[in-house]
Amino acid sequence: MTIRPILTAPDKRLKLRSNPVDKVDEEIRTLLEDMLETMYQGDGLGLAAIQVGVPKRAIVVDVHAPDDPPTPMKLVNPEILWFSSERMLYEEGCLSFPDFFADVERATEVRVRYLDENGAAQEIEAAETLAVCLQHEVDHLDGKLFVDHLSLVKRGIILRKMAKARRAQAQDA
Ligand SMILES: [Zn+2]
Numbered sequence: 150m151t152i153r154p155i156l157t158a159p160d161k162r163l164k165l166r167s168n169p170v171d172k173v174d175e176e177i178r179t180l181l182e183d184m185l186e187t188m189y190q191g192d193g194l195g196l197a198a199i200q201v202g203v204p205k206r207a208i209v210v211d212v213h214a215p216d217d218p219p220t221p222m223k224l225v226n227p228e229i230l231w232f233s234s235e236r237m238l239y240e241e242g243c244l245s246f247p248d249f250f251a252d253v254e255r256a257t258e259v260r261v262r263y264l265d266e267n268g269a270a271q272e273i274e275a276a277e278t279l280a281v282c283l284q285h286e287v288d289h290l291d292g293k294l295f296v297d298h299l300s301l302v303k304r305g306i307i308l309r310k311m312a313k314a315r316r317a318q319a320q321d322a
Pocket of ligand 1: 285
């Protein structure tokens with residue numbers, strides 16, 4: 150397993166629409182393993198392949214409580230079949246926006262169809278944190294970021310801070 154570098158906003162690749170995976174093969178399984186390792190290293194709840202620069206429809210999530218054993222999930226070609234009409238506010242972060250958090254409104258429950266790491270079709274229903282996390286990651290596959298759910302003003306503030314942090318980092322280097 151390899152920890153891969155994570156793209157951070159405003160990297161243009163994060164706005165790409167990712168391509169469906171034709172075949173769940175060894176290359177995809179290695180990608181999924183690397184993504185999990187990279188996500189755990191960054192203390193994230195989820196990661197999409199495009200965040201490590203691979204424009205393929207693959208995501209990993211793990212929303213286990215800090216004291217519980219890990220519950221890694223690997224989803225290839227995930228598709229949200231149903232969103233509950235009930236919605237909730239959840240404070241989201243993103244490994245591509247280090248240190249930024251904002252309240253985003255999403256469906257409280259979703260039903261998701263995907264291929265597992267063996268290429269078998271699966272369907273799950275998820276609620277609350279897992280549902281939010283799945284919606285966030287599937288958004289990434291369509292080039293949509295959590296800040297795109299915010300008002301223009303809030304998004305502007307975050308993106309300006311990101312650009313500033315980036316310039317400061319460049320000066321330090
Ligand atoms: Zn994200």
